[in-house]
Amino acid sequence: MINIDDLRQKFHDRQYKLTPQRQIILQAFLDNHDKHLCAEDVHNIVRQKYTDIGLATVYRTLEIFSDLDILHKMDFGDGRSRYEINESSNPHQHHHLICLSCGKVKEFEGDLLETLESVISRKSNFKIVDHQVKFYGYCRECQDKC
Amino acid sequence: MINIDDLRQKFHDRQYKLTPQRQIILQAFLDNHDKHLCAEDVHNIVRQKYTDIGLATVYRTLEIFSDLDILHKMDFGDGRSRYEINESSNPHQHHHLICLSCGKVKEFEGDLLETLESVISRKSNFKIVDHQVKFYGYCRECQDKC
DNA sequence: CTTAGTGCAAAACCTTTGCAACTCT
DNA sequence: AGAGTTGCAAAGGTTTTGCACTAAG
Numbered sequence: 001m002i003n004i005d006d007l008r009q010k011f012h013d014r015q016y017k018l019t020p021q022r023q024i025i026l027q028a029f030l031d032n033h034d035k036h037l038c039a040e041d042v043h044n045i046v047r048q049k050y051t052d053i054g055l056a057t058v059y060r061t062l063e064i065f066s067d068l069d070i071l072h073k074m075d076f077g078d079g080r081s082r083y084e085i086n087e088s089s090n091p092h093q094h095h096h097l098i099c100l101s102c103g104k105v106k107e108f109e110g111d112l113l114e115t116l117e118s119v120i121s122r123k124s125n126f127k128i129v130d131h132q133v134k135f136y137g138y139c140r141e142c143q144d145k146c
Numbered sequence: 147m148i149n150i151d152d153l154r155q156k157f158h159d160r161q162y163k164l165t166p167q168r169q170i171i172l173q174a175f176l177d178n179h180d181k182h183l184c185a186e187d188v189h190n191i192v193r194q195k196y197t198d199i200g201l202a203t204v205y206r207t208l209e210i211f212s213d214l215d216i217l218h219k220m221d222f223g224d225g226r227s228r229y230e231i232n233e234s235s236n237p238h239q240h241h242h243l244i245c246l247s248c249g250k251v252k253e254f255e256g257d258l259l260e261t262l263e264s265v266i267s268r269k270s271n272f273k274i275v276d277h278q279v280k281f282y283g284y285c286r287e288c289q290d291k292c
Numbered sequence: 293c294t295t296a297g298t299g300c301a302a303a304a305c306c307t308t309t310g311c312a313a314c315t316c317t
Numbered sequence: 318a319g320a321g322t323t324g325c326a327a328a329g330g331t332t333t334t335g336c337a338c339t340a341a342g
Contacts, residue, residue, distance in 0.1 A: 017316050017321055039307080054324040059307060075221045079332085080306060097272045108266050120254050120281060126243045128283035135266060137274035163296055163341045185332080200299040205332060225307085226331060 001033070001087050002026070002070050010068050024050050025061045029071065029085040036074065036082040036105055074132065076105060095133040101142035108135075147179070147233050148172070148216050156214050170196050171207045175217065175231040182220065182228040182251055220278065222251055241279040247288035254281075 065071040097106040211217040
């Protein structure tokens with residue numbers, strides 16, 4: 001997982017400047033690596049340390065981080081983009097289980113799609129570089145309620 | 147795949163009214179079962195037959211159809227929801243290959259996730275009812291261009 | 293006739309953009 | 318000093334909502 005020094009290096013390579021706003025936004029993800037934060041979540045977290053930060057800055061920073069593969073932009077169908085920090089260099093590591101009742105998102109570890117990807121690549125001449133898998137259903141707690 | 151008579155039955159059960167607008171919107175999907183239409187696409191198609199239909203009606207109808215599992219709401223990351231008609235009673239039939247270069251969406255037939263689903267259900271106590279799988283990469287045509 | 297549905301316009305959201313002031317390097 | 322960055326406010330795009338009117342059952 002990325003740290004501040006990696007960030008400094010990556011930014012230097014691309015001639016981005018390392019502002020306090022950007023460092024604090026990264027920190028927000030490091031402190032919440034298990035969550036799926038949206039722009040507004042990030043804004044609220046970051047404002048506690050840096051009162052005057054603007055929401056536009058958050059959006060601009062999230063886009064840069066996504067381009068640099070520091071964050072992964074995702075959609076869980078709630079009308080806003082959510083981001084999660086890339087835990088490793090291999091993005092194919094976990095899947096999301098989305099509860100249709102309470103909306104919570106659980107993670108499921110393990111990459112069981114490698115073979116499926118090679119089948120698809122061969123059969124349809126499509127060069128796959130990433131995938132996103134979402135399972136919809138009911139989590140343990142919501143099953144108990146019924 | 148659904149037809150007008152099925153629609154009549156489903157609507158009757160829920161006390162929805164079968165208006166010409168709703169029939170024409172269903173017809174748009176029957177005529178374009180291979181496409182992934184967004185609300186505006188539907189509005190444009192439907193307006194050719196029913197000039198005065200409002201975009202709000204299209205949105206409201208798409209939501210009803212999704213609730214009734216006649217349509218499937220999807221997100222391909224282009225900032226708007228897209229819908230496709232449910233070809234069968236089993237929604238687990240095909241996956242989407244999204245080209246990162248030209249944006250085209252191809253379909254890949256075959257349900258290779260049944261076993262993965264049962265593994266997940268067992269290991270994480272999550273009752274899966276649906277899944278959505280997207281593969282990102284480069285289509286044949288865009289690979290040739292490089 | 294009753295209830296649900298429609299079209300329109302306005303509102304609500306999330307996200308992006310223009311710009312003058314500012315700040316990393 | 319200079320290029321990139323910020324915050325603010327305004328604009329953009331999609332989707333939802335309020336309301337008077339209309340039409341299906």
